[in-house]
Amino acid sequence: MRFLDNRQGLIAGLVTAGLLMVSIGAAAAQGLAEPWQTGFQDGVTPVMQEINWFHNFLLVITAAIVILVTGLLAYIFVRFNARANPEPSKTSHNTLLEVVWTIVPVIILVIIAVPSFRLLYLQRDIPDADVTIKAIGNQWYWSYEYPGAGDVSFDSVVIEDEDLKPGQPRLLSVDEQVVVPVNKVVRVIVTASDVIHSFAVPAFGIKIDAVPGRLNETWFKVRKTGVYYGQCSEMCGVRHAFMPISVKVVSEADYAKWLEAKKAEASGPRDDTIKTAAAGIGAAR
């Protein structure tokens, strides 16, 4: 009776886990990681879709190898232990077998290498960019510049826990999001001003080091509007965990509108309140 109870409990647990995974799959499509999420975030760029495919492809190959090797081991344990096989064979060579176990792994590696290199070239060959943004890592926030789009530049600073508004994810929300158009090739030039940071957005399949005095570049083309989050992914100091990346992907019209507003802001009267206040303190001293 107890066994039956346990079994019912187990089935209920499996069903719950199944439902949970379905709901996680839906939630993971929002551009950020979810508690108990399994697998990657929903890929929204060609690169991330390819990474997802490559990951699943490798998973099938590695699982097949593990099953084959485990099966062979189990067979040997049962069939050739001292009790079942008291008179061991003296065979030391089998040419056919040796050729097979050399050639087959080579073929497997070639099968893996072809899509692997294809993916590498997709990531590294940056197509002609529609929009170029420059991301600069600082201790501990990101600055963004839009070269070729006027004097647009701004800092993007984490929103502290006590200032979070409902719906803003903790440690991922920033005061000013990077805005990019949907279905356009965006080139990201990445550098840093102090120490090494790393610019990473999982849903885009990008992660690239931000090194002081050096320009790295990567690209993405997002096929779905929305907000996508990333984090600094190179240990860069005490507030390493507090410099998130938040990318808002909007329609082309909305992007143009946002850019106009930003340009107007940049050419308008600058807000020198802080500097004036600092100068005031200096004068009073």
Ligand SMILES: [Cu+2]
């Ligand atoms: Cu950092």
